[in-house]
Amino acid sequence: MKIIPVTCAIVKFDDKILAVQRSETMKLPLKWEFAGGKIEEGETEIECIKREISEELNIHIEIKEKLTPVIHKYPDFKIKLIPFTADYVSGELKLKEHSDFVLANKQELINLDWAEADLPILKEFIEL
């Protein structure tokens, strides 16, 4: 099965972390994730995550650190999820695709119903 490369960002606003909820009409409906998306042809990982965050959330971020990528197989597709930590820089947060968001501390993040591929990333981040 083809592996789809996807970037995502753990974006920090002051001392809170942004998580977003997929809409009912997206794949993995209503699951929580870190905003991001598929890498396009000719794009670097960093270009991808900055573009996705701008398109999905209308904000600009500064990338801090790359965490460990996760390869995860869902029943009908397989992704390589490439996580970055980042700081919020500017712009008014507006959800363009997602149905909801939270700004949460680490404990609150653990209680969300995450997309499965995110679980190892969440664990690594919590332990940082």
Ligand SMILES: Nc1nc2c([nH]c(=O)n2[C@H]2C[C@H](O)[C@@H](COP(=O)(O)OP(=O)(O)OP(=O)(O)O)O2)c(=O)[nH]1
């Ligand atoms: N952006 C993002 N995607 C994630 C995460 N965890 C996870 O399993 N995914 C999956 C969901 C999607 O199937 C894929 C990313 O695709 P995407 O965000 O560009 O968009 P999508 O599913 O709306 O696109 P499409 O397949 O419907 O065209 O990776 C995550 O933390 N962030």
